[in-house]
Amino acid sequence: MLTYVRWYHPDEDRWSYDELDADGWAVRHVEMRGADGAILAAASLAEVLAARDSGDTRALRRYERRYGFVPEAPLPQPGSDVEPPVEEISAEEFEKLWRIARRDLVGRLKEYGRSSRSRNGMDPNDRQYGRKLGTQIKRMRPEDLDRLMRDDEDNDQ
Template identity: 35%
Template sequence: MIGWSRHYFADEDASFHYEVDDEGRVCRQVDLRGTDLRPLTAVIAYEKRFGVLAEGAASEEEVRACPGVEEISAGEFERVWTTAREHLERVA
């Protein structure tokens, strides 16, 4: 089953959003930073359109092992994903 989660790191003021596929691989990841939630990355594991994964992209085990990880809905992940992709395409 595909799942979605978010993890906030206060010391980095960064929020990481993950989509995990049926095989336990992180297939999409969005990293946001700051109070304005500025997109840093929005990556697709299969590198079809936007290039390589961000350095240090996490596995499902790494995501689940972090304290404070919370499950989010597919709709919430899609909103974050779409907003980040649009922003990154404009500034590229």
């Protein structure tokens, strides 16, 4: 049985949302910045494992740069006496957020990049983008922008 949870990290102004299996391991994970609701991660354990097992040593790094990380330890169940407190949410609420988060992360790449055969279909060096994307980028934390900009840098090595 799956459980859906969220919790807020006040020191980082960040919300975490997770789909947990029966043992408390995250199956899917979404992170959102509290101040502006910017999506920071939307990662799936199944996709992480597929990237890891693909045989391409850079596939996992590319995946994590694009979609973020899945927590690597069991998470506390709702109602546990932990800080920050973990709240249970509905499956519907999680699914809606998951769809929005994935669409947002994929949309950033498509809006920013131009077609390229050598870089998984998108070239991160495109200098043309819309005002909406420019505003989103200006609101990003420096480390998030750095991660986004270096997405395929490991391909050049």
